[in-house]
Amino acid sequence: MSALLEVRNVSRHFGGLKAISGCDFSVTEGHAHGIIGPNGAGKTTLFNLITGIYKPTAGEIVFAGERLDGMRPSRIALKGIGRTFQNIRLFKQLTVLENVRIAYDSQLHYSPLEALITLPRMGRNEAESIAKSSALLEAFGLGALSDSLAGDLPYGLQRKLEIARAIALKPRLLLLDEPAAGLNSGETAALTEFLRWVRTEYKVTLLLIEHHMHLVMGLCDRITVLDFGQKIAEGTPEEIRGNKRVIEAYLGAEEE
Ligand SMILES: Nc1ncnc2c1ncn2[C@@H]1O[C@H](COP(=O)(O)OP(=O)(O)OP(=O)(O)O)[C@@H](O)[C@H]1O
Numbered sequence: 001m002s003a004l005l006e007v008r009n010v011s012r013h014f015g016g017l018k019a020i021s022g023c024d025f026s027v028t029e030g031h032a033h034g035i036i037g038p039n040g041a042g043k044t045t046l047f048n049l050i051t052g053i054y055k056p057t058a059g060e061i062v063f064a065g066e067r068l069d070g071m072r073p074s075r076i077a078l079k080g081i082g083r084t085f086q087n088i089r090l091f092k093q094l095t096v097l098e099n100v101r102i103a104y105d106s107q108l109h110y111s112p113l114e115a116l117i118t119l120p121r122m123g124r125n126e127a128e129s130i131a132k133s134s135a136l137l138e139a140f141g142l143g144a145l146s147d148s149l150a151g152d153l154p155y156g157l158q159r160k161l162e163i164a165r166a167i168a169l170k171p172r173l174l175l176l177d178e179p180a181a182g183l184n185s186g187e188t189a190a191l192t193e194f195l196r197w198v199r200t201e202y203k204v205t206l207l208l209i210e211h212h213m214h215l216v217m218g219l220c221d222r223i224t225v226l227d228f229g230q231k232i233a234e235g236t237p238e239e240i241r242g243n244k245r246v247i248e249a250y251l252g253a254e255e256e
Contacts, residue, residue: 002028002029003026003027003028003029004027004028004029004063004064004172004173004205005026005027005050005061005062005063005173005205005207006025006026006027006060006061006062006063007023007024007025007026007046007049007050007059007061008024008059008060008061008062009022009023009024009058009059009060010022010023010024010046010049010056010058010059010060010061010069011023011056011057011058011059011229012042012045012049012054012055012056012057013057018228018229019042019045019229020042020045020046020049020056020226020229021228021229021230022058022059022230023042023046023059023226023229023230023231024231025224025231025234027173027205027207027222028205028221028222029172029205030199030203030205031205031206031220031221031222032195032196032199032205032206032208032219032220032221033205033206033207033208033220033221033222033223033224034208034209034210034216034219034220034222034223034224035207035208035209035210035223035224035225035226036209036210036211036213036216036223036224036225036226036240037225037226037227037232037249038227038249038250040228041226041227041228041229042226042228042229043177043209043226044086044177044209045229046226047083047175047177047209049061049069050063050068050076050081050175050207051073051076051077051081051083051175052068052069052071052072052073052075052076053073055069055070056069063076063079063080063081063173064079064080064172066079068081077169080170080171080172080173081171081172081173081174081175082166082167082169082171082173082174082175082204083166083174083175083176083177084159084162084163084166084174084175084176084177084179085162085177086177086178086181086209088155088158088159088162089162090150090151090158090161090162090165091150092149092150092151093149093150093151094149094150095146095147095148095149095150096137096142096145096146096147096148096149096150096153096161097130097133097134097137097146097147099150099161099165100133100136100137100161100164100165100168101129101130101133102165103165103166103168103169104129104132104133104168105125105129106169107169132168133168134146136164136167136168137164139201140160140161140163140164141160142157142160142161142164145157155182155183156183156187156190156191159179159183159191160194163176163179163198167198167202167204170202171204172204172205173204173205173206173207174198174204174205174206174207175207175208176195176206176207176208176209176210177208177209178209178210178211179191179195179208179210179215180210180211180212180215181211183212185214188212188214188215189214191215192214192215192218192219195208195215195219196219206219208220216237217237217241220237221236222234222235222236223235223236223237223240225240225243225245225246225249227245227249232245232246232249233245233246
């Protein structure tokens with residue numbers, strides 16, 4: 001299987017702080033790939049580099065054979081990289097359906113806001129975006145909640161909705177920043193199954209940052225471990241579980 005994403009010798013410094021230093025790894029198409037590491041290791045910075053929020057200080061980021069570094073975030077999203085955030089970013093005052101429609105409508109030639117405000121002009125496009133959004137919500141088990149306000153959903157379902165909105169844009173690669181944050185162990189187990197389903201159903205490669213080891217070990221084909229901005233290990237869940245440097249990095253973090 002080929003590499004869908006290649007991070008080549010990437011660094012990002014903030015003044016004197018080396019948030020990411022000479023980081024090298026690749027994500028195989030079809031895999032679920034985990035990024036783990038203690039707090040402040042540089043995981044979110046890495047996501048911000050891949051999605052174009054930050055430009056690398058050095059190095060290259062290649063997606064499907066094309067250099068991404070230097071491209072604007074909106075272009076990178078159109079290339080097929082979706083993302084969910086550590087702190088869920090939904091439009092909480094809009095309904096569940098509207099949250100997904102915004103994703104579909106953003107692919108049309110008018111602005112998402114226009115799409116929601118000037119409804120009579122939309123005609124066929126409107127009907128189509130509602131139908132597609134409704135079908136996606138049904139598939140995600142959120143169909144019955146279409147008319148609820150997103151902000152009224154329990155936390156776990158808000159996470160699911162954020163993933164649905166990302167999937168609406170048909171990404172080839174989906175970046176998930178701590179998808180199990182704030183979930184209990186039962187909910188985390190359900191999320192693990194759910195992400196497995198998402199990967200297969202929508203043929204999407206997953207790259208996820210996560211602290212819940214059950215999820216990482218249960219879902220990921222490969223894991224990259226960061227500490228102080230550097231890759232300290234990479235391998236299968238079994239290899240990572242027994243890696244001395246990884247154990248030391250985590251024990252060090254616990255002692256602090
Ligand atoms: N925009 C920024 N300006 C200055 N420093 C930053 C910036 N973004 C991140 N950093 C620093 O870079 C380092 C890595 O931060 P980052 O958020 O990437 O870590 P993380 O591994 O995602 O941590 P956590 O698990 O706590 O989310 C930290 O020391 C952080 O303070």
